[in-house]
Amino acid sequence: MVRATGIQSTWPADITPDRSESPGTAARLTVGSRVAGDACDVPLDFTAIDFETANSSSASACSVGLVRVRDGEVVASDGWLIRPPSGHDRFFDINVSIHGITADAVESAPGWVAQLPRLLDFIGDDVLVAHNAGFDMAVLRRACEATDAALPALRSVCSVDAARRAGAHDLVELAMLLGVRVPEHAPIGASLLSPA
Numbered sequence: 001m002v003r004a005t006g007i008q009s010t011w012p013a014d015i016t017p018d019r020s021e022s023p024g025t026a027a028r029l030t031v032g033s034r035v036a037g038d039a040c041d042v043p044l045d046f047t048a049i050d051f052e053t054a055n056s057s058s059a060s061a062c063s064v065g066l067v068r069v070r071d072g073e074v075v076a077s078d079g080w081l082i083r084p085p086s087g088h089d090r091f092f093d094i095n096v097s098i099h100g101i102t103a104d105a106v107e108s109a110p111g112w113v114a115q116l117p118r119l120l121d122f123i124g125d126d127v128l129v130a131h132n133a134g135f136d137m138a139v140l141r142r143a144c145e146a147t148d149a150a151l152p153a154l155r156s157v158c159s160v161d162a163a164r165r166a167g168a169h170d171l172v173e174l175a176m177l178l179g180v181r182v183p184e185h186a187p188i189g190a191s192l193l194s195p196a
Helices: 093-099 112-123 133-147 159-166 171-178 188-193
Strands: 007-009 046-053 061-070 073-081 128-130 154-158
Touching: 046 093, 046 112, 046 133, 061 093, 061 112, 073 112, 112 133, 128 133, 133 154, 133 159, 154 159, 159 171
Parallel strands: 007 154, 046 128, 128 154
Antiparallel strands: 046 061, 061 073
16 A cells, blocks of 8 residues: 655744734735744745545545635636545535535546546645645545555645634634635635636
């Protein structure tokens, strides 16, 4: 079996939002701003990733959503259904109640091994950002392990950790701190992955 290793979590040790504008205004990290304790500019080039799973197994990926961001702007998005690997393909009611994806919906979808090149091609050399990255990176590792697929080294950032370090309470507030435009009245993932 090929072990899927090499996912590295990276984020500056201390995120300090720029609150220099005036008291009461929203704090934000701007393109090219410096972060205390880090010798490089804050990257606003990344790929956001979000997996859904069929059940409690991290290997049971049944869909993925991807959003590519350049200079803080969404430039591409994609998402598709995945037939979970054999042995990880039972759909639990609790998971279906969260995402609405059923076994019937993925029956004709390509499996993990067939879709991994497309996924990695979209990611390229980007840092991956996920809200609760431990979950999404585990899905990548475990689905590869379950199918004996090789997974290259990937870097990731957890937006939950980043939000807490930046003083944000949720993903929308973090996006505002980073200066990323979030459509109003819509969940961030759904709005970014829906057709224009």
